[in-house]
Amino acid sequence: MKNLGVNLLSIMLVLMLVFSCKEQVSDTSVEVATTEAESGHPSLVLTKKGVRDIRANLGNIPIFDKSLAETKAEVDAEIEVGILVPVPKDFSGGYTHQRHKQNFYMMQKAGVLYQILDDEKYATYVKDMLMAYAKLYPTLPVHPQTRSYARGKLFWQCLNDANWLVYSAQAYDCVYDWLSPEDRDVLENNLFIPFAKFISEGNPQFFNRVHNHSTWGNVAVGMIALVMDNDALLEDALNGLKTDNLKVGMKDNDGGFIKVEGQKLGFYGNLDEPFSPDGYYTEGPYYQRYAMYPFLIFAEALQNVKPELNIFEYKNGVLIKAVDALINLSDADGDFFPLNDGQKGMSYYTSAVVTAVDIAYHFGGKNPELLSIAEKQDRVVLDDTGLSIALGIKEGLGKSFDKKSIELSDGQNGDEGAVGILRSEDLELVFKYAAQGLSHGHYDKLSYSLYEDGDEVLQDYGLARYVNIEQKGGGNYLKENKTWAKQSIAHNTLVQNETSHFMGKYEIGSIHHSNKYVFDVSNKNLQVASAKESNAYPGTEMQRTVVFINDESYAKPYLLDFMKVVSNTSNKYDFPFYYLGQLMQTNFEYNKLNTPTVFGKDNGYQHLYKEAEGVSFGDNAKLTWLSNGKFYSITSATAKGDKMILAKIGANDPDYNLRNEPAFILRKTNTKNTVFASVVESHGTYTARSEFAENAYSHVKHVEVVHDVAEYTAVKVETDNNKTKLFVISNLDNKAGSDHKVTIEGEVVSWTGAFTLKELK
């Protein structure tokens, strides 16, 4: 890496020298450039005008210059390696998969370098590579790996073939004018058109669908259509195939629906349905990040080639809103919250989001907050949008991106629940009361995860997969994703009778969603979110309310969390908290088993070990743990006979696919109606360097549900500063203007609005 650094520096210096000379010449050409679209190529992502502007500024736009130098170093190294186009064989993670993946990235970059640096060696590289593919492709059967519902030819699934085409189309656009018409004929007839037909007409179950896979498929076909000026393919890309012979109710190998009656398809369909008006993508941020690249790169291409479509205005500018939503769906380190199937560690530093930020800035009104994200990303896309960013940064226009508490509605019309994010000091709570999230959804209604300063405090497990690590099931979804990660018990939410929400059935889950009830962050010292779920367990109504309460006595707010459960049957309820860290102390006795037992038979329970159990005498149960140098406590109201279970993930895991992390589970048996009420605190710190423990003990003396009827629920929290606070919520009327009056413990409490917090002494 040290050597690379030196090389980069040399390259940058050379570039700066070269372009500091060119600059003076090309200044004029910038001025005479028209703002109208010009004919000829490149036209999709890079434009002719963009290339001129970039050349004029090179050497004088640090973040762009650096990105260019890095790209040049990378492509130069690959050119040394030569053209390698192996016969496809492997799953993701394997050699042929990685090679073909590397190839399309490199072609796209080489195309850009040819345009910007005007060096034919890059055009030659693209041509040689594409010609090799034009020779190979017609000989290929479908990929030998059979796992996918839509097998590709270069890759085991059409999805990756579509990735290939999205990037290769850009490369082709960059060298189009440089190639001879004969070469173009060969490429289009032997490679691009059959390729586009194969992933569209040849795989309607992949192409004609609302799903992130299909978005890639639509965009792949759309991009190559724009380069080739092929209206028929463009129409398929935008609106889907007219006929597909697919049966309604078909499912893919993840269990997701393929065909839904009356669904709008193609790029427009995929823009309409999965995005809420707030820009939340129903599969969750991990897939939103993945989908943003094709959505935005194609939108950019459409804007450049077909500006009359006004794609960035579509659905009230949802594409630009989506970028803002995506950034808000990341923690303090920029890591995306792993809602639904999400691999931890994916962050806004990934290249797809670099593109998204650059495009959103350039086409979305030059929001200065995006410049600060681009500065953190420390690289830009080598096109017109990256140039805009680089100039904005250079001119010092950036403003810090202020992530606030925010509710992002789910559903095409924004009426299928939401994800609510409460932020207070360094704490972030991600509360999920959304729709199913298509085939990547988890059965975790009303679950939440809690973060502090970018570290997980109460975790969402995420997916059970090691993406692109071949040793782990070819890098694909592991069976534990279904048997563990998607199940309700794997989440911080209520589980009834050891079954998952909607019986863990996608057919049921996908027709329901939770409902927003309250999201009020107008007072930063009292932020409240509340939501309801009526369908997860028929006959059982759940309402969860989470409240960040700031008490000036304490350095940080604490979280009041209560789940009201009303059922028409007696049930067993489990209520887990997936804390991360080392258990310090509990205030209850527990019996640690000599060896763990498997916690249950099915629905995820078979993956939990029970390590210890305590029985409540009806007091509060408190558990304190240490994680990342911070002390945390959960204090929960319990009823006599409730069980406190200490568990660990990892049973029935023959291949060590799961992470062995702990859980604290509250269990109530033979219960109809109840309230699970807890306070979660970040109350202290430990520094190994000084060996000082500060505020190692919880500040919460007592938590109690003091009132619970259909109309109102009230929870009292007593803290060690001799304060007692009473939080009351109206369960049936959430209107801001409604007046309420209720007698609690002999005192009349009255207020206006859905909730109130009273200081009792």
Next chain:
Amino acid sequence: MKNLGVNLLSIMLVLMLVFSCKEQVSDTSVEVATTEAESGHPSLVLTKKGVRDIRANLGNIPIFDKSLAETKAEVDAEIEVGILVPVPKDFSGGYTHQRHKQNFYMMQKAGVLYQILDDEKYATYVKDMLMAYAKLYPTLPVHPQTRSYARGKLFWQCLNDANWLVYSAQAYDCVYDWLSPEDRDVLENNLFIPFAKFISEGNPQFFNRVHNHSTWGNVAVGMIALVMDNDALLEDALNGLKTDNLKVGMKDNDGGFIKVEGQKLGFYGNLDEPFSPDGYYTEGPYYQRYAMYPFLIFAEALQNVKPELNIFEYKNGVLIKAVDALINLSDADGDFFPLNDGQKGMSYYTSAVVTAVDIAYHFGGKNPELLSIAEKQDRVVLDDTGLSIALGIKEGLGKSFDKKSIELSDGQNGDEGAVGILRSEDLELVFKYAAQGLSHGHYDKLSYSLYEDGDEVLQDYGLARYVNIEQKGGGNYLKENKTWAKQSIAHNTLVQNETSHFMGKYEIGSIHHSNKYVFDVSNKNLQVASAKESNAYPGTEMQRTVVFINDESYAKPYLLDFMKVVSNTSNKYDFPFYYLGQLMQTNFEYNKLNTPTVFGKDNGYQHLYKEAEGVSFGDNAKLTWLSNGKFYSITSATAKGDKMILAKIGANDPDYNLRNEPAFILRKTNTKNTVFASVVESHGTYTARSEFAENAYSHVKHVEVVHDVAEYTAVKVETDNNKTKLFVISNLDNKAGSDHKVTIEGEVVSWTGAFTLKELK
């Protein structure tokens, strides 16, 4: 914290203003200052001349100014809190403990501030605090907590009382001249003299001993003796009590010996015996860090008050060497290797090492490498030594501290084994073939731990304790420290017949040590350390050799590790690797148990769960794991019938005191002589942001012991670049000049020196 930042800034600005004026005046006084010791106070750590020099430079020495501003902010906040001197009651972690600890730190700092800022409010604070102690102390019985072998009065153990006196003596020195003679009489007669007598004559089992506790005791008495100019106390401090009535063979509550026949005692004794000539402190770096403060602060005081003792020349300058050794005993992040009882996370950023670095720089020839450590520490001690550092940094004299491969001998004369550290690229291997390490030693002869870029790859568990976290056994050593952390099976070394080295008995372990055999790092591409152990298991000889081999085909060196075992009985051998991270794959079949079983009955085995077991067919056993975005593999030669066991720490741990981390254990049964030969590699990377897995597979195709007789052992390593390397070591003759010739697999191999590495094809 934001507010504090602003306050610090304001304070610094004010200080800079104040002292930029004073500077001009005091420049003259610096010039006329003599270099001779002046009479009067302060004289120990701060000196009169030092104070003048500091005042003259203030506002113009950034790191010092910043440290001063931080200290002022901290002490000012404490002055607001007021004088709190509670009746002692709690263990470490509890209120009275923390309060008295905070008091002595604050007094020392207030004394310094009085001298530097010439503001009497600080002197008043010190006086009020000391007077409160002078009132309380005579009323105190021994501390009510009974756990210690030497109970203090302010704290549960004399050790902490000694800490108090070391700091309070400095505070007293700073205000000595400002106090009235009457006040000094009160303080000396009611507090300091009885205090010093209590921790010396009153507790000879604490004071008259070679141990880090005693060092603190000696220094505490010595420091107050220097302030009071009390020769009798100084003599006790330097050379120990003349009579103590202790019995030879007495032990403390950690099981350490108290009295050893003919031992030199006092400060000199504690300097002589635990420090090797290389500056390695036999208890290990965690305690060395703790002991360095009293050693160096007293050395500084002696140098200032009794320069004729030439304390920094003592034992060939061992005190300065010790600072260098200590820094070398840290990983890339500055965290100390947790050899013996060591809490992870303790690092050279801790205040004791700030002091050590400053003193070593000032009195040890101004080694410019220490300036770079001080820059990282980002603070200095507020005395003459901190001023030297600050001036050195300001003048840009710093040089990077280059941590090299190094062997640090153990034992008073350097002949009791050693700790060998091999460093290559980002890898660091810490190989322990030292003496027992007094009462803090672990039974882990020939064990090693492996680090990459500051992260643990193969861990040393460290201690079983949460220092100062009251919830965990009062913050003291947990019973699992003895039952788990000290036991041999808790370490990466050989265990015979499920017993620990020396039967886990301190009496036996402390009379033995391992022996160095080879330490050759002259070729950075072939670094070799080898050591022998003959006493851990009587009748069994162990020799372990570790080799970093750089193969230009690979980005990083790999580690060849082989342990030759020769016994006169048939034994069961267990050979664990405590890898950290997620298991990716093994090349052997294993049977994962439905629920774990407890691995054994005693000697640490009772704390391990056996999770899975495989049986060797005589091939290599390979295990690949992922940790911190890197892929690692162990490839081990096994014999048919050997067991490969996957285990986890955490059985019989009723209070969740242990960390549940994994182990890979090779087991051979009914074996007399054998060689455990493995290659450990860091071969690849995984980046969650890009989801690229590079080099996820081990490069090692085969590891085999091809020759093993009394005289020679040879191991062959075949890698996937079609290279085969043969490493041969002479087991009986380690002389550099000896010629060797041996026939291995039909080929004659000849070389000069203890070992050779041949390329076979």
